[in-house]
Amino acid sequence: GAGVSQSPSNKVTEKGKDVELRCDPISGHTALYWYRQSLGQGLEFLIYFQGNSAPDKSGLPSDRFSAERTGESVSTLTIQRTQQEDSAVYLCASSLGATLGTDTQYFGPGTRLTVL
């Protein structure tokens, strides 16, 4: 079956602009996660969605970052007023959500964001 897909694969934007990144999880996966991968910081957790529960936003670095998910489908990560330090690869993952913390997370190919 299809894996996790993300779009766009690459995004170049100017400082101060807003960007939206999209994630399509594996069908039937109730849990969805966003991560950021950058040279200096490695892989960082950003936000987690599980079904209709309130999302875990504990990893979002600032209030310029937000994410939405409609039910158990597509999620969008929005970065407002982008800064150069936002340049990174943004990874999305999904899992069955049956056992939080031990579920296998399946990752998408990522969106490479470059802020000029």
Added chain:
Amino acid sequence: AQSVTQLDSHVSVSEGTPVLLRCNYSSSYSPSLFWYVQHPNKGLQLLLKYTSAATLVKGINGFEAEFKKSETSFHLTKPSAHMSDAAEYFCVVSFSGYSTLTFGKGTMLLVSP
């Protein structure tokens, strides 16, 4: 607090020789541990995971890892490296009931002919 330390940022081996990628973790509770691999310009792929069952875990592509609680280690091994194994490897820790995965900094495996 939980943390993961990958002891080597780069490991170089020759094709056909054994691979050892080292990982130590720190946690107050029984963790789940994972190894993921990332090939250039590709997403992360799960190699194997430990979730409190057998301490020796076998994964895909001939990789295995052993959970050693006394040493707080979860080293990844493979008896014989293949050129296609060249990639970046991440050791990851999490806990049941918590959403956060904590990633190590990664180890780049280089395989020479």
